[in-house]
Amino acid sequence: MSAHSERRRQDLVVAGLDGSDTSVSAAQWAASLADAWDATLLLTYALPRDIPLYTPAAILAEADFLAELTEDANEILRAAGEAVAARHPDLRIETSHGPGPAALHLVESAANARMIVLGRTGVGAVQSRLVGTTALHVVGRATCPVTVWAGEDTTGPSTKPVVVGVDGSETSDRAVRYAFDYADRFGAPLTAVHAWTGAGSVGAWGTGMFVDWDEVRDEEAALLSQSLSGLSADHPDVRVTEVSTEGNPARTLLDHADGAGLVVVGSHGRGTLLSAVLGSTSQNVLHHAQCPVTVVRRA
Known part of the structure; x- marks a missing residue:
């Protein structure tokens, strides 16, 4: 069992990443919340589901394909973690990745969390004001409160109403x-x-x-x-x-x-x-x- 799955509910804020700028902004907001709560921030990423067809050639190439996906995931998590740590040097930050779909992965990662934070739209979403399907599915299935980040403010909680x-x-x-x-x-x-x-x-x-x-x-x-x-x-x-x-x-x-x-x-x-x-x-x-x-x- 991973370290973050054993944490008490009050100790963990989970931020979902998908490689988009919006998800990084949401993670920055989540980091400010976690910092204020003295909680750990878990940055997590779901590997894409579009794997190769199971032809003989695809089976031979599957290991390389999954390795490439994992490398991409690690890079996304590394970049986001560095961006967050630059603003919050004392914040406890963990990272994880797992198989999609993204909503299911995020909900499972947050089984013991105090809050889930994710961007309203991300990679693959219609670039408009409308919320993406992943965010809707997470909100509908999570057992903890979910914050869907939107707007321009990544500084986190403030004295605004x-x-x-x-x-x-x-x-x-x-x-x-x-x-x-x-x-x-x-x-x-x-x-x-x-x-x-x-x-x-x-x-x-x-x-x-x-x-x-x-x-x-x-x-x-x-x-x-x-x-x-x-x-x-x-x-x-x-x-x-x-x-x-x-x-x-x-x-x-x-x-x-x-x-x-x-x-x-x-x-x-x-x-x-x-x-x-x-x-x-x-x-x-x-x-x-x-x-x-x-x-x-x-x-």
Whole structure:
């Protein structure tokens, strides 16, 4: 068993590399987080799956082919490790590589990790703002929180605002706890956003004709305050702004994420989203946020 697989959960941050500049930037951000947490950073790389066809000639060449892939992996890991160490000379850094697919390799490498960090797009991904399939698969399968890095800032945690989505679900509660801990640790203000829709508040069969909308607004605001109350007391130094408003949850979160250092969301929300691998709000925020997004899973 490798050294990193025996570490306690609180001691390891895993950064996925794929040879792209984006993945190195994500690793730099992960390094800053690991440094702040006094954790080890594991840089890991998945060997490509496109191996030769099993013809007689291919079988003879397979050893050379795998050796070449391994050499490429070691070079990617070496270069990234040197770049990270230049900024974080005292950080404990480990490296590893293994067979793909990349998402499965990353999830397995992070079985005992506190956090996975990877870039939103990488080699082979559509060079746009949209999140790559590897990132989506990792977010959907990891047992620990996953941060999908995007934007320009590789310096890591800062005092920029943390924005967290709140909907009263179990996963949302876990996301809120993480957001408070993060904001408290790094001295950042916290904006807690609860966006609700009329249909969701009055029920699928509500007509809206006999609804006291002032009462609905008060109830939704109370849900937000209740979700924060105990944690606010536990983190008295965190300055909290509460936002409860009618609107699309993803769009509202993104509106308030302008200038944020981190967005935190739960992997699922209330209602039908519980049946999905990853809720639609989380997916939309991952696709379009201009800063790192941390997705917190159910226990």
